[in-house]
Amino acid sequence: MFLLATLACEHRSTTLPQQALTPAQTGGPIPKEDQAMFEVINILKNLKPGMTRADLEQYFRQDGGIQGPNPQRYVYRAYIGIKIDIEFDFDAGSNQSNPKTDYWSNPKDRIKTISKPYLQPMYMD
Numbered sequence: 001m002f003l004l005a006t007l008a009c010e011h012r013s014t015t016l017p018q019q020a021l022t023p024a025q026t027g028g029p030i031p032k033e034d035q036a037m038f039e040v041i042n043i044l045k046n047l048k049p050g051m052t053r054a055d056l057e058q059y060f061r062q063d064g065g066i067q068g069p070n071p072q073r074y075v076y077r078a079y080i081g082i083k084i085d086i087e088f089d090f091d092a093g094s095n096q097s098n099p100k101t102d103y104w105s106n107p108k109d110r111i112k113t114i115s116k117p118y119l120q121p122m123y124m125d
Contacts, residue, residue, distance in 0.1 A: 032079065033079065033119075036076060036078055036079035036081075037082060037119075039076075040059075040076050040079075040082050040084075041117065043059050044084070044114065047059075047111070047114060048111070049110075049111050049112055049114065050110055051110070052107060052108060052110060052111070053106065053107050053108070053109040053110075053111070054107035054108075055111075056074065056111060059076065060074035060075060060076055060077060060084065061074065061075060061077055062074055062075075062105075063075045063083060069088075070087045070112075071085040071086055071087045071113070072086050072087075073085055073086075074086055076117075080122055081119050081120065081121060081122065082117050082118075082119060083117065083118055083119075084114060084115050084116070085115040086111060086112075086113070086115070087111075087112040087113040088110060088111060088112055089109065089110040089111075089112045091106050091108040091109050091110070
């Protein structure tokens with residue numbers, strides 16, 4: 001009985017359909033979406049709470065649409081389908097009680113929290 005189970009397992013492992021294999025297993029090209037996600041993960045390893053909005057905006061830009069002050073949605077510049085949500089500690093010169101300052105774009109704001117990256121299609125109005 002053990003021999004039959006072993007042979008069945010060996011047979012199953014050698015008959016995987018080609019489409020079930022990853023590009024790394026077949027030696028084929030890595031899709032653009034996968035490559036972009038790998039890049040974002042590497043960038044996020046180095047992006048930490050306490051860094052500034054200016055640091056973040058080297059790689060990400062604010063997403064369009066209606067947003068409040070916190071959290072704010074950012075898209076990866078190289079592939080806009082990859083997004084993250086960021087909460088900021090606002091710089092004293094950009095507090096929400098002062099309507100004359102643009103608290104969505106002060107490069108001195110400090111990152112408070114960073115979400116995990118996620119995929120979301122671009123919205124068009």
